[in-house]
Amino acid sequence: MNVAKLTSGLATRRCLRTVAPARLSRGLCTRVAASASSSGDFDFDLFTIGAGSGGVRGSRFAASYGAKVAVCELPFDFVSSETRGGVGGTCVLRGCVPKKLMVYAAEYADDFRHAAGFGWSVPSEGLQHSWTSFIEAKRKELQRLNGAYKNTLNNAKVTLVEGRGRVVDPHTVEVDGKRYRAKNILIAVGGRPSRLDIPGAELCITSDEALELPACPRKVAVLGGGYIAVEFSGIFARMGAEVHTVFRQPLPLRGFDEEVRKFATDQYVASGLHLHPRMTPQSVSRQLDGRLSLTLGHADGTTEVLTDLDQVLMATGRVPNTRGLGLAEAGVSMGPKGQVLVDEHCRSSVPSIWAVGDVIDRIQLTPVALMEGMAVAKSVALGQPTQPDYWAVPSAVFSNPEIATVGYTEEAATEKFGDVDIYTTSFRPMRNTVSGSPIRTFMKIVVDAASQKVVGMHMVGAEAAEIMQGFAVAVKVGVTKAQLDSVVGIHPSAAEEFVTMRSVTRQVRRAAATA
Numbered sequence: 297m298n299v300a301k302l303t304s305g306l307a308t309r310r311c312l313r314t315v316a317p318a319r320l321s322r323g324l325c326t327r328v329a330a331s332a333s334s335s336g337d338f339d340f341d342l343f344t345i346g347a348g349s350g351g352v353r354g355s356r357f358a359a360s361y362g363a364k365v366a367v368c369e370l371p372f373d374f375v376s377s378e379t380r381g382g383v384g385g386t387c388v389l390r391g392c393v394p395k396k397l398m399v400y401a402a403e404y405a406d407d408f409r410h411a412a413g414f415g416w417s418v419p420s421e422g423l424q425h426s427w428t429s430f431i432e433a434k435r436k437e438l439q440r441l442n443g444a445y446k447n448t449l450n451n452a453k454v455t456l457v458e459g460r461g462r463v464v465d466p467h468t469v470e471v472d473g474k475r476y477r478a479k480n481i482l483i484a485v486g487g488r489p490s491r492l493d494i495p496g497a498e499l500c501i502t503s504d505e506a507l508e509l510p511a512c513p514r515k516v517a518v519l520g521g522g523y524i525a526v527e528f529s530g531i532f533a534r535m536g537a538e539v540h541t542v543f544r545q546p547l548p549l550r551g552f553d554e555e556v557r558k559f560a561t562d563q564y565v566a567s568g569l570h571l572h573p574r575m576t577p578q579s580v581s582r583q584l585d586g587r588l589s590l591t592l593g594h595a596d597g598t599t600e601v602l603t604d605l606d607q608v609l610m611a612t613g614r615v616p617n618t619r620g621l622g623l624a625e626a627g628v629s630m631g632p633k634g635q636v637l638v639d640e641h642c643r644s645s646v647p648s649i650w651a652v653g654d655v656i657d658r659i660q661l662t663p664v665a666l667m668e669g670m671a672v673a674k675s676v677a678l679g680q681p682t683q684p685d686y687w688a689v690p691s692a693v694f695s696n697p698e699i700a701t702v703g704y705t706e707e708a709a710t711e712k713f714g715d716v717d718i719y720t721t722s723f724r725p726m727r728n729t730v731s732g733s734p735i736r737t738f739m740k741i742v743v744d745a746a747s748q749k750v751v752g753m754h755m756v757g758a759e760a761a762e763i764m765q766g767f768a769v770a771v772k773v774g775v776t777k778a779q780l781d782s783v784v785g786i787h788p789s790a791a792e793e794f795v796t797m798r799s800v801t802r803q804v805r806r807a808a809a810t811a
């Protein structure tokens with residue numbers, strides 16, 4: 297969009313077309329009135345608290361649209377748990393990026409092991425891995441990214457204020473004692489790991505520390521059944537650790553397609569994980585030799601103790617970083633978890649305060665935070681009220697094997713559409729036939745029977761994330777099963793199975809489901 301050509305009149309008309317008068321009176325078209333200049337009462341058109349995925353995206357695009365923008369962020373520190381901030385945020389410094397680097401490190405271990413099937417032999421002195429040089433290389437890359445993100449803000453002419461921000465009133469942010477007046481405030485403070493409230497919780501690590509361990513644990517318990525838990529389980533197992541994954545549900549990955557959960561669970565077991573379903577962590581204690589023991593409880597009242605653990609990783613969820621932020625005092629409605637409640641435009645109950653990313657607790661993924669940040673930038677700086685579009689958000693779990701998904705699960709599709717056609721296939725990938733790896737691949741297509749549109753696609757297997765990104769485009773634009781079938785496959789690949797599944801595996805019909 298050519299911002300120079302965007303007259304305030306045009307912006308006003310756009311707002312009037314899409315927003316009810318009551319909302320306008322709350323000042324939704326702030327850009328029209330305010331963002332051309334921050335003169336008058338305001339230092340900035342937009343002040344963002346938190347320079348993670350959503351905050352950086354919202355700030356730099358608002359600035360590129362002509363708004364005067366500042367963002368505050370805590371200093372970057374690998375170690376101290378109180379000040380682990382850093383421009384780039386969780387994804388870049390304590391989430392997606394360092395985690396994926398660890399997944400890569402772990403994959404080499406598998407590759408070396410499986411190369412024998414293809415004729416490779418391991419040198420007689422054996423394979424060695426230097427955990428410290430890997431952690432050092434990872435740190436260097438994170439420092440580089442932290443610098444790159446700062447440059448991005450700088451190039452976009454966004455003022456970076458280092459320090460902890462706090463909302464004083466609907467138009468004032470205080471950072472380490474200094475106050476800034478802003479027409480709009482964007483809350484993009486993300487979340488942090490939550491810990492179970494059990495005796496010995498302080499002996500456990502979270503994902504933050506798991507990314508920075510001085511050595512790879514030889515035996516580790518991972519508490520939780522979410523994607524972060526299964527990802528770290530896979531990393532440590534492939535690096536040679538004995539891994540015990542403990543979760544309360546019968547299967548891990550609640551919210552994923554049931555068939556995918558079952559299939560993935562079988563592969564996790566085949567890959568060597570020790571799974572402890574339906575178990576509740578009760579306590580952690582330190583043994584005389586310094587290692588840890590973990591007591592688990594069954595629903596029937598019996599207990600089980602895992603001993604000699606080097607680490608216990610709590611991957612038991614995340615909570616929004618809103619403690620002490622002054623939001624409730626400023627009149628912002630908050631949810632029970634401490635999340636900021638926002639409308640369809642990511643606007644809070646206080647018209648000048650917006651919120652994006654993990655702090656609103658919708659879909660906790662980086663690309664979603666980016667989309668929300670972009671929407672707020674447009675709403676605030678262009679006067680174009682913009683809603684993030686949550687349909688067909690693809691996602692991946694970088695476990696062993698990978699999982700990727702887009703659209704509805706079979707269960708959700710059945711509930712929404714009533715009648716659905718399911719196509720599935722499962723096979724041993726070509727590489728594993730020779731390598732000897734027992735890991736299998738599973739692929740699934742969910743089709744709305746009435747429209748024949750593909751409304752969900754799921755995969756468990758190598759490169760699932762890379763494969764699913766392309767198919768997500770098709771699902772998003774409403775591809776039909778016949779259109780998918782008309783595509784010629786790339787051979788030999790696993791991905792081609794998505795365009796060659798011709799026979800329906802089962803037809804789920806509303807009547808049968810409700811009978």
Ligand SMILES: Cc1cc2nc3c(=O)[nH]c(=O)nc-3n(C[C@H](O)[C@H](O)[C@H](O)COP(=O)(O)OP(=O)(O)OC[C@H]3O[C@@H](n4cnc5c(N)ncnc54)[C@H](O)[C@@H]3O)c2cc1C
Pocket residue numbers: 345346347348349350351368369370380381382383384385386387388390391392393395459460461462484485486487503524617621652653654655659660661662663665
């Ligand atoms: C281990 C792990 C793995 C993940 N893997 C993936 C993945 O593979 N793919 C994916 O899409 N997502 C992944 N995520 C999720 C992803 O990291 C988040 O969804 C994303 O970072 C959210 O962005 P955000 O802008 O909401 O918050 P964040 O990126 O968390 O940024 C918030 C920023 O605000 C700062 N801040 C907090 N309070 C204040 C304050 N008072 N003043 C100033 N600054 C403050 C913080 O220091 C932080 O830098 C992962 C998360 C974790 C923990």
